Amino acid sequence: xxxxxxxxxxxxAAALLxxxxxxxxxxxxxxxxxxxxxxxxxxxxxxxxxxxxxxEPSPPVACGEAxxxxxxxxxxxxxxxxxxxxxxxxxxxxxLTARLCDVASxxxxxxxxxxxxxxxxxxxxxxxxxxxxxxxxxxxxxxxLLATNDGTPRTTTLDFKGMLTGPDSAALRLCYRxxxxxxxxxxxxxxxxxxEPHTAEDISAWFNLESSVATPAARxxxxxxxxxxxxxxxxxxxxxxxxxxxxxxNGARTVRCAVAPFRSSAAQSSPTQSSPGTITGTLAPxxxxxxx
Amino acid sequence: MVDARPxxxxxxxxxxxxxxxxxxxxxxxxxLRSAAAYLARxxxxxxxxxxxxxxxxxxxxxxxxxxxxxxxxxxxxxxxxTVGMADQGxxxxxxCSLGVRNLRPWGYTDFTNFIHPSxxxxxxxxxxxxxxxxxxxxxSSQLLLLWPGKWLTPVLAWGPGVDTRxxxxxxxxxxxxxxxxxxxxxxxxxxxxxLIAALVTxxxxxxxxADFFVSPYSEPAAFLGTLALAVALLRYWNGGRxxxxxxxxxxxxxAFTVSAMPQMVSWLPxxxxxxxxxxxxxxxxxxxxxxxxxxQAFVMPAAAVIAIAGVAVxxxxxxxKRATEVNLYNTVFASILPNSPDPVADLKWLGLxxxxxxxxxSTMDSINSAVYNPHxxxxxxQINRGKIAAFFATHPERLIGLGERGISALxxxxxxxxxxxxxxxxQGPGVKERRxxxxxxxxxxxxxxxxxxxxxxxxxLLLGFAVAAxxxxxxxxxxxxxxxxxxxxxxxVLILEGQPEIHSQMIVAGFMSAxxxxxxxxxxxxxxxxxxxxxHSEPHSQPHAV
Numbered sequence: 001x002x003x004x005x006x007x008x009x010x011x012x013a014a015a016l017l018x019x020x021x022x023x024x025x026x027x028x029x030x031x032x033x034x035x036x037x038x039x040x041x042x043x044x045x046x047x048x049x050x051x052x053x054x055x056e057p058s059p060p061v062a063c064g065e066a067x068x069x070x071x072x073x074x075x076x077x078x079x080x081x082x083x084x085x086x087x088x089x090x091x092x093x094x095x096l097t098a099r100l101c102d103v104a105s106x107x108x109x110x111x112x113x114x115x116x117x118x119x120x121x122x123x124x125x126x127x128x129x130x131x132x133x134x135x136x137x138x139x140x141x142x143x144x145l146l147a148t149n150d151g152t153p154r155t156t157t158l159d160f161k162g163m164l165t166g167p168d169s170a171a172l173r174l175c176y177r178x179x180x181x182x183x184x185x186x187x188x189x190x191x192x193x194x195x196e197p198h199t200a201e202d203i204s205a206w207f208n209l210e211s212s213v214a215t216p217a218a219r220x221x222x223x224x225x226x227x228x229x230x231x232x233x234x235x236x237x238x239x240x241x242x243x244x245x246x247x248x249x250n251g252a253r254t255v256r257c258a259v260a261p262f263r264s265s266a267a268q269s270s271p272t273q274s275s276p277g278t279i280t281g282t283l284a285p286x287x288x289x290x291x292x
Numbered sequence: 293m294v295d296a297r298p299x300x301x302x303x304x305x306x307x308x309x310x311x312x313x314x315x316x317x318x319x320x321x322x323x324l325r326s327a328a329a330y331l332a333r334x335x336x337x338x339x340x341x342x343x344x345x346x347x348x349x350x351x352x353x354x355x356x357x358x359x360x361x362x363x364x365x366x367x368x369x370x371x372x373x374t375v376g377m378a379d380q381g382x383x384x385x386x387x388c389s390l391g392v393r394n395l396r397p398w399g400y401t402d403f404t405n406f407i408h409p410s411x412x413x414x415x416x417x418x419x420x421x422x423x424x425x426x427x428x429x430x431x432s433s434q435l436l437l438l439w440p441g442k443w444l445t446p447v448l449a450w451g452p453g454v455d456t457r458x459x460x461x462x463x464x465x466x467x468x469x470x471x472x473x474x475x476x477x478x479x480x481x482x483x484x485x486x487l488i489a490a491l492v493t494x495x496x497x498x499x500x501x502a503d504f505f506v507s508p509y510s511e512p513a514a515f516l517g518t519l520a521l522a523v524a525l526l527r528y529w530n531g532g533r534x535x536x537x538x539x540x541x542x543x544x545x546x547a548f549t550v551s552a553m554p555q556m557v558s559w560l561p562x563x564x565x566x567x568x569x570x571x572x573x574x575x576x577x578x579x580x581x582x583x584x585x586x587x588q589a590f591v592m593p594a595a596a597v598i599a600i601a602g603v604a605v606x607x608x609x610x611x612x613k614r615a616t617e618v619n620l621y622n623t624v625f626a627s628i629l630p631n632s633p634d635p636v637a638d639l640k641w642l643g644l645x646x647x648x649x650x651x652x653x654s655t656m657d658s659i660n661s662a663v664y665n666p667h668x669x670x671x672x673x674q675i676n677r678g679k680i681a682a683f684f685a686t687h688p689e690r691l692i693g694l695g696e697r698g699i700s701a702l703x704x705x706x707x708x709x710x711x712x713x714x715x716x717x718x719q720g721p722g723v724k725e726r727r728x729x730x731x732x733x734x735x736x737x738x739x740x741x742x743x744x745x746x747x748x749x750x751x752x753l754l755l756g757f758a759v760a761a762x763x764x765x766x767x768x769x770x771x772x773x774x775x776x777x778x779x780x781x782x783x784x785v786l787i788l789e790g791q792p793e794i795h796s797q798m799i800v801a802g803f804m805s806a807x808x809x810x811x812x813x814x815x816x817x818x819x820x821x822x823x824x825x826x827x828h829s830e831p832h833s834q835p836h837a838v
Contacts, residue, residue, distance in 0.1 A: 027391040028429075031417030047393045049384050050420040053427060057418035080666070089617075090425035091656055091663045129418055130426075152398040 031057030034128045035137030037074050039109075040161060042067035045124070045145060045153055054090050056126040056141070068153035069124065070160045072109035073142040075100050077127065087133035097125040101142030109144070110172065111162040115230035116284070117202030118164070119174035120154070120193050122147040146171070149191065170194035170282040174202040176245050176258060180277050187246040197278035200243040200258035203230040209246060209253035219244045223257035230259065232285045238262070240283060259283055337480030337765075337818050353482050358472025361493045365464040368497050368728060369506055373717050374457055375499070375725045376407040376506025378710040380796075383508025385430040387411055388421035390442055392453040394508070405711045405721035409456040409506060425656075426614035431607070433551040434513035437462050460506035463516065467496065467505075470519045477526035479765045484817060491810035492519070498731040499724065500705040501803055503712055510553045514800045517549030517556070518777075518807070522770055525566050529766025539596045542567060547603040554611050555797060557604045558784040562777035564600075567593040569760075569769055618656060619789045620675050625651050625662055627791040628683065631693055642683065643674035655792050677788055684787055698786045699742045701794040703735040705802045708795070731806045745805060749775050752808040755815035765818060771811045778804035 034055045042063040045051055050058070061067050077096065081088045101123050112118065122145040128137035146154045158168050175198035176189030185199055192198050205226035213219045220242040227242055228234060236242070243260040246253055261279060369375055381404070384394060392411035396403040419427025441459030445451060448458055471489050478485040496502060496515065504511040524545040528538040546563045550556050570589060624642065629635045629652035636646050644667070651662035662668055684691060706724060713719040726732060738744045753775045759768025781801045789797050 027389060028416040028418070028421040034418070047384075047414065047420065048398060049388065049393070049424075050416075052424070053419040054425065055419050055427075058420075059417070084669075089614075089656070089663055091661055092668075095664065148398075150397060150399045150402065 032059045033057070033132060034126065034141075035132035035135065035139060037071055037126075037139055037141040039071050039074055040159075041071045042159075043069045043071070043143065044155075045069045045143070051122075051124055051145075051153070052090075052094075054087070054093055054127050055129040055132075056124075056143075057129060063159045064157055066155040066157060068147075068155055069143040069145045071141050072144050072160065073101060073105045075140050075142065077138045077140050082138045085134065087127065087130050093127045094125065096140065097123065097142075100140050101125045105142070106144055109162075110160060111165045113164070113230075115203045115205065115226055116164050116169075117174035117204040118172050119191050119202075120147055120149075121145070121172065122151060122153075164284075169284060170280070173282050173284065174204075175282075176200045176202065176256075177278065178245065185243070185277075188248070189245050194282045195280060197280055199278055200245060200260040201283050203227055203257050203259055205257040206254050209255050213255060219255050222255070226257050227259050230284065337484045337814070337821060353486065354472040354476040357475045357486055357489050358468040358470075360468075361471035361489065362464050362468025364493060365467055365497060365502060365505070366461060368502060369460050369464065370457070374407070374409070374506060374714055375503055375712045376409065376456060376460065377503040377509065377707065377712065378404050378407050379508050380404050380707065380710050382424060384421075385423055386432055386434060386510060387438065387454060387508045388414070388416055389429060389435070390438060390454055391415065392442075401709075401721075404709050406713060406715045406717075407456070407506060407711065409714070410451060411454040411456070411508075412451060413453050423612035423614050425618075426612055428612035428614055429610070430612060430615075431551070431610055432510040432513060432553060433517065433548045434510040436548070437466065437512060437516075456506050456508055459512075463505040463512045466516050467493075467519070470516060470523055473523040474519070474526070477523050477530060478814075479530070479767060480818075484814075488810050488814050491813060492807065494728070494730055495803075495806045495809060497728045498806070499712065499726055499728060500732055500799070501806075502728070503725070504799075511799055513548065513552035514556055515803055517545065517552050518559075518800070518804060520545040521549050521559070521563065522774070522807075525770055525773065526766050528567070529769055536592065539567070539592050543596045543599050546600045550600065550604045551607045553800070554608065554615070555781060555785050555789060555800065557608060558780040559777050560601060560604050561780055562773045564597045565776065566769065566773045567596050569773075616677075617672070620677070620680065621656055621662070621671070622792050623680050623788060624671075624675060625654050627694070627786075628690070629653065630791075631690070638683075641686075642679065644670055680787060694786050696742070697791070698782055698794070698798065699745055700739070702782070702798040702802050702805065703739045703742060703745060704795055705732065705735060705799055706795075707799075731802070734806070734809070735802070748805065748808050748812075749778065752812050752815070755812065755819060759815050759818050767811070767814050767818070771808070771815055774804055774807055774811060778808075 034057050040063070041060040042065075043056065043058055044061055044066065045056065045058070045068050050056060063070065076082065077093070078100075081092060081096070087093075103123070106121070106123065107116075107118075110116075110118070124143045124145060126141040126143065127133070128139060144160055146156050148154055156171070158171060160172075163169055163172060171193055173194040175192050175194040175196070177192050177197060178185040178187075178189035178199040180186075180199075189199060194201055203223070203226050205223060207213065207222060213222055223242050223244050224236065227236060227240075231237065231240065239262045240259055241262045242257070244255050244257050246255055248254075261283070379394065379396070381400060387394070390411075391413055393414035393416075394403075394408055395410045395412055396408035422428050423430050438454065438459055440462045441456070442454045444458040444462060445453065445455040448455070448461075450458060471493060474492060475485045475489045478488055496519075501511075501515055504515070521542070524538070524541040528542050531538045542563070546559065550559050550563075568590075570593070624644075625648075628638055628642075629649070632638045632652075635649050635652050639646055639648050645665075647667060648662050648665060648671075651658075651660055651665065654660045654662065656663055662671065684694075709722045710724075711719070711722045712725040713723055735745075738748075752771050756768045756771025756775065759765055760772060762768070778801050781804065782798070785794065785797045785801065
């Protein structure tokens, strides 16, 4: 190889190295301040790394645009962690998630009644960034995400606030899709949002399968008060039936109360028949449930 | 771009190595010796060492060898279907800096079972990109391979982001270039050079190493950097005296290598030794009053060592603090305490509250993690790398068990459940491909007698010293440096990076150990050949080049 060529090659290698180092600059942006989050803001969280990050400074998006998360609560990091000058580690902060970002607060934000069963929701908690923490910020942001069964966030244009009393509540409600075999529906079913074809709708009431509820009639009798509360009526309307499912988890059998149209071509207006034996939509009354 | 033959010493006569004459004793021995003689004649090094004339048939061989090596690796990784190393959750730390995110299932088990090579553009904010748990930026010379991969991805119609298959192709091309450089820098006859290069290719082609080429990890930079350093050092030693270009290549190769991964900084002492280990002839040429020669013989390599050390220090300075904390945590709670006869006494020695004993055996993510202990800030105040080193210095008996666990991990180089195939490959979850299992088989066999690994290292070291002592070839020095570098890597990983990730952290040490095999073949070939000093030959002022 001619020496001049070797020299050029070496210079090229050095230039490539320099270019690589320079171009290796991180493309991450600092984002929005994390010290003062606001309830009701929507965010687009799409990666597990965003979900698991200690702080999440992506700029809020309008809730009418595609988003995956919405802040439902803002609270303060409690002592003694709040007293630390430098931000505590990820594990310590994430351990607070269950305590600070509680399900009760979420259900209140969603305007969920006692008998509203939900599915496809995940909770994430975000602390201030290191810089904001050192400036004194201690606000903890609690977000609710719409997610698939494996946890992947789903985009939506819906506002989660009070959503369970609104017309779009079916997207959050838990329904079951049972298999039809020999004219009989299976005891258990797959969890699906009520916007997908299903055979029964959960009413957030469950009990262990014991000898006292061994028969379908006994199970229906046990579920009836909860169904009436869910439907906001004093008597089960014509066209709606009880259809509790039986779920086995780690050997323990549990009855989950659920309701369904009495016939697949039920005279319900909101749930629509999408295929034989299945419906989409919710049986919940738009005005909410009867309390008590 | 590498000289086809070593620089020629001005004063040292070349030495010719030829096969030992066959001594006839009995039938069996005679047959073996005949076979050895045939192999030595065919693949033996021939003439090596300073002043050895280059092979007239070498022209074009390095380029051909490099091209073949590239094609072999590409074929091995992409035919009949793509294989690679599944991300185990940390791959995003580096690739996110390119503004991409992985298209993969959300659940951990789902995405570790298969490789998901496609990364799509993504704008990251704050801590979402960077080291897990802190978002601090992660740097690695692997970025120098990732960026060409990013440019290549749309060219190959793999989308607008980064596809790790494109990165794999870049790695294969670089690997081929390094094999070309190796063939050019090795001493001896063409068949010998090609044989050694082929063995290096065979070692690298083992799935436990090659699969990393199609992955988001930094290991390819460590593997290729190690090879680049070997080539650069051979060139440096071949020169007989440190020329600026040779020194610059060593500096660049070393800078690339040590900045591949934090543990690669352990190369530094071995590289320093390599640069300052000048041939006797070079030192002999130093004469009083010859400032220029002193500069060339000592100052330039010393400056190179300082430059490489500077790169290493700078690289460690930008290492995420969280990574250091995690490593120290693992060392104390997952390495020292679970294997301690008296954990409370160890905690006292380390200056930690005795209540931390409940966290023995934990990682940061464990339920019984020490981070939940109210005294945890004490950990940050008391524990640092110096204290860990001092602990092992004052508790040397712990190193025995630690070393045993390290050897066991090194000889088990496959990463947990990380699959090798794509989802649509038809292979089951977590299935690993083992089409070129040469190193895997060797290591699996060694697990029956782990001391064999030490034997391999010691044999390479001793033969390396033997060849180096004859001053005939830099390959002896390279063997010594490779073994010492491997040992440094081994102990740095064990002492400073803890136990939980030990299998993945020992991969590079495993690669360096595997390189001992081709080195041994080269060393034995040289030593098995008889040296016949030749009369003084005319000095060559210009190296031949291809």
